[in-house]
Amino acid sequence: MDNLKGFTPLSKLGEFGVIKHITRDFELKQPGSLVGIGDDACVLKFEENRVLVTTDMLIEGIHFNLIYTPLKHLGYKAAMVNLSDIFAMNAIPRQILVSIGISAKFSLEHLEDLYEGIKLACAQYDVDLVGGDTNPSLTGLVISVTVIGEARAEDIVYRNGAQDKDLICVSGDLGAAYLGLQILEREKKLFQENSNFQPKLEGYDYILERQLKPEARGDIPKLLREINVKPTAMIDISDGLSSEILHICSLSKLGCKIYQDKLPVLQETERVAEELNLDPITCALNGGEDYELLFTASVKDFGALSLQPQIHIIGHMSPSEAGTNLLGMNGETIPLRAQGWNGLNPHHHLN
Amino acid sequence: MDNLKGFTPLSKLGEFGVIKHITRDFELKQPGSLVGIGDDACVLKFEENRVLVTTDMLIEGIHFNLIYTPLKHLGYKAAMVNLSDIFAMNAIPRQILVSIGISAKFSLEHLEDLYEGIKLACAQYDVDLVGGDTNPSLTGLVISVTVIGEARAEDIVYRNGAQDKDLICVSGDLGAAYLGLQILEREKKLFQENSNFQPKLEGYDYILERQLKPEARGDIPKLLREINVKPTAMIDISDGLSSEILHICSLSKLGCKIYQDKLPVLQETERVAEELNLDPITCALNGGEDYELLFTASVKDFGALSLQPQIHIIGHMSPSEAGTNLLGMNGETIPLRAQGWNGLNPHHHLN
Numbered sequence: 224m225d226n227l228k229g230f231t232p233l234s235k236l237g238e239f240g241v242i243k244h245i246t247r248d249f250e251l252k253q254p255g256s257l258v259g260i261g262d263d264a265c266v267l268k269f270e271e272n273r274v275l276v277t278t279d280m281l282i283e284g285i286h287f288n289l290i291y292t293p294l295k296h297l298g299y300k301a302a303m304v305n306l307s308d309i310f311a312m313n314a315i316p317r318q319i320l321v322s323i324g325i326s327a328k329f330s331l332e333h334l335e336d337l338y339e340g341i342k343l344a345c346a347q348y349d350v351d352l353v354g355g356d357t358n359p360s361l362t363g364l365v366i367s368v369t370v371i372g373e374a375r376a377e378d379i380v381y382r383n384g385a386q387d388k389d390l391i392c393v394s395g396d397l398g399a400a401y402l403g404l405q406i407l408e409r410e411k412k413l414f415q416e417n418s419n420f421q422p423k424l425e426g427y428d429y430i431l432e433r434q435l436k437p438e439a440r441g442d443i444p445k446l447l448r449e450i451n452v453k454p455t456a457m458i459d460i461s462d463g464l465s466s467e468i469l470h471i472c473s474l475s476k477l478g479c480k481i482y483q484d485k486l487p488v489l490q491e492t493e494r495v496a497e498e499l500n501l502d503p504i505t506c507a508l509n510g511g512e513d514y515e516l517l518f519t520a521s522v523k524d525f526g527a528l529s530l531q532p533q534i535h536i537i538g539h540m541s542p543s544e545a546g547t548n549l550l551g552m553n554g555e556t557i558p559l560r561a562q563g564w565n566g567l568n569p570h571h572h573l574n
Numbered sequence: 575m576d577n578l579k580g581f582t583p584l585s586k587l588g589e590f591g592v593i594k595h596i597t598r599d600f601e602l603k604q605p606g607s608l609v610g611i612g613d614d615a616c617v618l619k620f621e622e623n624r625v626l627v628t629t630d631m632l633i634e635g636i637h638f639n640l641i642y643t644p645l646k647h648l649g650y651k652a653a654m655v656n657l658s659d660i661f662a663m664n665a666i667p668r669q670i671l672v673s674i675g676i677s678a679k680f681s682l683e684h685l686e687d688l689y690e691g692i693k694l695a696c697a698q699y700d701v702d703l704v705g706g707d708t709n710p711s712l713t714g715l716v717i718s719v720t721v722i723g724e725a726r727a728e729d730i731v732y733r734n735g736a737q738d739k740d741l742i743c744v745s746g747d748l749g750a751a752y753l754g755l756q757i758l759e760r761e762k763k764l765f766q767e768n769s770n771f772q773p774k775l776e777g778y779d780y781i782l783e784r785q786l787k788p789e790a791r792g793d794i795p796k797l798l799r800e801i802n803v804k805p806t807a808m809i810d811i812s813d814g815l816s817s818e819i820l821h822i823c824s825l826s827k828l829g830c831k832i833y834q835d836k837l838p839v840l841q842e843t844e845r846v847a848e849e850l851n852l853d854p855i856t857c858a859l860n861g862g863e864d865y866e867l868l869f870t871a872s873v874k875d876f877g878a879l880s881l882q883p884q885i886h887i888i889g890h891m892s893p894s895e896a897g898t899n900l901l902g903m904n905g906e907t908i909p910l911r912a913q914g915w916n917g918l919n920p921h922h923h924l925n
Binding site for chain 1: 608609612613614615616617618619620621622624625626627628629630631633634635636637659660662663665669671673674675704705706707709710711712713714716718720721722723727730732733734808809810825
């Protein structure tokens with residue numbers, strides 16, 4: 224990307240040309256999106272439903288590395304991580320706003336790739352792009368995404384609603400996204416040491432896709448509605464399972480017991496962890512960026528939940544005095560720890 | 575800010591400590607703010623009103639320079655420029671979300687200053703902080719603000735509603751914020767050439783305040799309601815009067831005539847322009863960052879509007895064939911031009 228030869232510099236189109244160009248294919252599909260891009264603010268309509276808003280910033284060198292992140296994937300991921308927050312409230316995403324800061328090394332074609340990814344993510348859930356802004360940046364790329372969702376008041380699920388004895392469930396599988404990042408970092412390092420080096424990414428397809436193209440689990444709230452299960456608490460896994468269950472425990476004023484042998488870790492994830500001399504359980508607990516949903520549900524829903532291959536019952540809530548623990552393979556009790564500011568994941572949410 | 579001695583590094587408090595600390599004084603005041611910071615998304619309630627959303631990113635070195643921008647002012651400004659967009663829709667701001675990227679050179683105390691400014695801006699309009707996130711940044715400071723507003727459907731004013739012959743009005747005065755920036759840049763340069771140099775900022779109070787601590791004109795929509803005037807089109811002046819009136823003209827499919835002698839330029843602004851060898855009219859037309867409101871209104875409202883000292887009638891809309899022109903002091907017609915991508919102002923909105 225250091226050479227703009229053959230590409231269109233952003234300056235050629237001018238400010239409004241760029242905006243018009245990159246947003247030309249975005250149509251408004253939601254009946255609630257009354258006015259999108261083009262005025263001082265978008266105008267939305269929600270009738271009597273609740274409105275949910277979440278925002279997240281992705282910063283070059285912190286949340287992504289352009290050496291191995293295609294811009295289209297980056298746009299897709301930036302949208303997905305925010306959609307994930309709306310699904311974690313048991314709500315439905317409706318609109319998205321995207322602000323970016325881009326340095327002069329980016330051409331119009333780069334910006335098109337980025338928005339292509341955003342568009343793909345939006346199309347998956349009929350989410351409308353309704354605003355944002357585009358700014359020059361002196362240094363790296365910054366993407367700030369805001370997603371607006373909608374839910375009936377009675378459908379919203381918070382982090383603080385877990386009850387003692389509730390089942391703890393997680394969707395999909397854990398740890399793969401973190402290992403994907405480790406493989407990318409390993410190959411980047413080898414490449415930087417020797418520019419003739421050809422990165423070897425074959426055989427790592429699944430974990431790389433989990434890192435580069437995560438999918439928000441919009442299917443899970445839908446599935447839960449179908450099987451008539453309303454979670455008592457829910458959160459999405461961006462910082463790692465440990466960190467997220469500790470949020471639910473602390474806000475619900477309860478403890479928890481997680482069973483190590485119930486953690487959904489794929490064989491492929493285990494294989495790569497072994498290759499990298501990492502403990503797959505630590506990856507599952509603290510790796511983060513899985514964007515799976517972690518939720519609690521009443522014991523009475525055990526039957527319905529245990530039939531779902533995409534849902535894993537990994538433990539249960541307990542009185543707070545019992546602590547927040549992992550029960551190991553040999554019956555040992557290991558206190559769960561959240562990763563701190565300098566932990567594996569640099570991402571810090573206000574919400 | 576290069577030395578953190580005596581300050582509290584962010585790492586000391588850890589992720590959630592920092593978030594708790596900086597948001598501890600923010601209370602929810604709006605009845606519509608049901609849940610603020612602390613879950614995956616905030617939850618808001620708007621009944622049958624329309625919801626308006628705007629977002630804007632401020633990037634270090636592009637939109638602000640920390641050499642001469644106190645962090646408290648920066649926080650205040652970041653909030654104000656977004657509130658301004660909501661007022662420009664004739665709506666009332668209710669909630670704000672703030673995402674930041676901060677490099678390691680910032681301490682907890684710096685972050686406190688920034689949020690102190692945000693808090694001050696919010697307090698002025700009873701706006702609730704309901705979300706955002708805090709991220710490390712490898713380079714400069716980035717602030718992305720989203721503001722959510724509310725309006726009755728029939729009250730919203732768009733950019734495209736101007737009618738032929740409508741009066742063109744602007745609040746307050748123009749050009750000062752741009753000149754404030756020029757003075758700050760001049761003093762910075764002198765300081766960089768000689769570090770013993772004492773920046774001379776006395777006597778520039780007004781223009782500096784316009785640059786460093788702009789005020790969104792929430793009073794103007796309120797005033798217009800009181801005098802029973804509903805603008806036909808409205809926009810806030812972030813990129814300069816020329817650029818903004820051209821938006822209204824293009825979206826309303828009309829032309830305009832602005833009278834140079836009607837442009838509200840204060841004597842102080844003229845004096846500084848002269849000192850810097852700049853044309854005060856060019857500063858008023860293209861300087862930007864005034865955050866005044868530019869609106870059109872029916873000729874029948876002339877009487878009511880002309881009585882308001884904070885509102886200046888500067889011209890009128892015309893058929894599009896008549897073009898978009900400034901009528902100069904000697905009766906000469908000068909076509910209005912918008913500043914482009916490389917113009918005076920680096921700020922580019924999708925909305």
